Amino acid sequence: MSLITAGETHHAATSPLDAARHQLREAAEHLGLSEPEARALATPRRELTVTIPLRRDDGSLENFTGYRVQHNLSRGPAKGGIRYSPMVNIDEVRALAMWMTWKCALLNVPYGGAKGGVTIDPRAYSTAELERVTRRYTSEISHFIGPDRDIPAPDIGTDEQTMAWMLDTFSVAAGHTVLGVVTGKPLELGGSRGRASATSHGLGHITLAALGSLRLDTATATAAIQGFGKVGRDAALFLADAGLNIVAVSDQYGAIHNNAGIDVAALAAHVDATGSVTGFPAADPLPAEQLLELEVTVIIPAAVEGVLTAENAPRVRAPLIVEGANGPTTPEADAILEARGTTVVPDILANAGGVLVSYFEWVQGNQAYWWTEEDVAQRLRSQMLAAWNYLSQRSSRDHRSLRRTATAVAVERVARAHRLRGLYP
Numbered sequence: 001m002s003l004i005t006a007g008e009t010h011h012a013a014t015s016p017l018d019a020a021r022h023q024l025r026e027a028a029e030h031l032g033l034s035e036p037e038a039r040a041l042a043t044p045r046r047e048l049t050v051t052i053p054l055r056r057d058d059g060s061l062e063n064f065t066g067y068r069v070q071h072n073l074s075r076g077p078a079k080g081g082i083r084y085s086p087m088v089n090i091d092e093v094r095a096l097a098m099w100m101t102w103k104c105a106l107l108n109v110p111y112g113g114a115k116g117g118v119t120i121d122p123r124a125y126s127t128a129e130l131e132r133v134t135r136r137y138t139s140e141i142s143h144f145i146g147p148d149r150d151i152p153a154p155d156i157g158t159d160e161q162t163m164a165w166m167l168d169t170f171s172v173a174a175g176h177t178v179l180g181v182v183t184g185k186p187l188e189l190g191g192s193r194g195r196a197s198a199t200s201h202g203l204g205h206i207t208l209a210a211l212g213s214l215r216l217d218t219a220t221a222t223a224a225i226q227g228f229g230k231v232g233r234d235a236a237l238f239l240a241d242a243g244l245n246i247v248a249v250s251d252q253y254g255a256i257h258n259n260a261g262i263d264v265a266a267l268a269a270h271v272d273a274t275g276s277v278t279g280f281p282a283a284d285p286l287p288a289e290q291l292l293e294l295e296v297t298v299i300i301p302a303a304v305e306g307v308l309t310a311e312n313a314p315r316v317r318a319p320l321i322v323e324g325a326n327g328p329t330t331p332e333a334d335a336i337l338e339a340r341g342t343t344v345v346p347d348i349l350a351n352a353g354g355v356l357v358s359y360f361e362w363v364q365g366n367q368a369y370w371w372t373e374e375d376v377a378q379r380l381r382s383q384m385l386a387a388w389n390y391l392s393q394r395s396s397r398d399h400r401s402l403r404r405t406a407t408a409v410a411v412e413r414v415a416r417a418h419r420l421r422g423l424y425p
């Protein structure tokens, strides 16, 4: 079955978009979807590309390209983060938007999927410049987003301050404060307790559940974490609190390793002071590419896509990989890891805690009533574990990998929504 869409650009065999389409094709074949149904699911519903001029602090002018892709709207408003990175391109945003659709369907939150991004290295610009870029980007996409249409949130290179600027820009144009237009906001502007750590804590709950189902003892388990940003840092803290020994951590500047275990709170303080995990005195430097190949119990990729490939997958020694990042494992690596018996907990389940608590934030904002930290934490834990239990049982029953099971469950739910709404009867 062909799922190639008109206007598609050329890219390497393992691009995120190829990976996302490969996973969809596999699920569509498994579910016996018709060619038009599969094609509709492979194609973004709407896409917007915008140019963002920036007057720099020194008076010079630069232009950036921004995107917002709404992959699917059938189960509710589109939902997904905004990424600021020099690597952002339309095909990456399309892939990330598709994964959001499956993630929301899998967790049964009433959203479709979207993603946005600006091709910019946020580290190279001042806070004032980033504010101007964010406000202009928000103005350019303002007719495309909204609490009932499409609700952005943070992703790589963005944070709650970015969301506050987006909220303000959108609200000024609307003439009143629109709390529901973004999630991942500061608490003072209608954010939810527990959203900042939600992706990491959800990942932590899933990691502990997966260790349990593999009969691996948390007291002796070791972990290597790629990425020490919003997701990786709190995941490391959560898992260290749960008794795991975090033996390696990396960021884009390099990796560090200590077989006796890294003091994660001390490492967080070092990163706050220096901007990088490198140079942490209580660990040794490690060639970054070796982190994924360490002899540890669990690997948590929590940075970017496509880091587990056909090239390095044969050297992975951990029995368990829990995907904090979106799309860290290429389909070729997936096949190798599956054949070698490595358990891979897929992104659309493992990192879904973020969008789950974003949904809680949107619900709280719509009701103008805010829950306690305990309410959020308890609902996050129970809904993540319910999704894990459902998937792991179904995966064992059907002898299909967790990723193939998760994708098929999600695709089936979205396809069913299409059919109920009258498409493809």
Ligand SMILES: NC(=O)C1=CN([C@@H]2O[C@H](COP(=O)(O)OP(=O)(O)OC[C@H]3O[C@@H](n4cnc5c(N)ncnc54)[C@H](OP(=O)(O)O)[C@@H]3O)[C@@H](O)[C@H]2O)C=CC1
Residues within 6 Å of the ligand: 154, 155, 156, 157, 158, 199, 226, 227, 228, 229, 230, 231, 232, 250, 251, 252, 253, 275, 276, 302, 303, 304, 305, 324, 325, 326, 351, 352, 354, 355
């Ligand atoms: N934030 C969220 O709620 C959610 C995020 N995700 C996904 O999690 C992943 C991380 O996002 P998030 O933590 O928010 O982003 P951040 O920007 O907060 O952090 C990204 C981290 O990855 C590091 N990094 C970037 N490139 C590399 C590399 N090549 N090797 C090692 N580390 C690298 C960065 O290093 P440095 O610090 O040096 O820049 C940083 O530590 C992404 O795939 C994102 O889509 C998924 C669900 C929700």
Ligand SMILES: O=C(O)CCC(=O)C(=O)O
Residues within 6 Å of the ligand: 079, 080, 081, 082, 100, 103, 151, 152, 153, 154, 155, 183, 184, 326, 351, 352, 354, 355, 356, 358
């Ligand atoms: O919180 C959200 O709405 C989306 C988070 C996100 O971008 C993701 O799950 O990849």
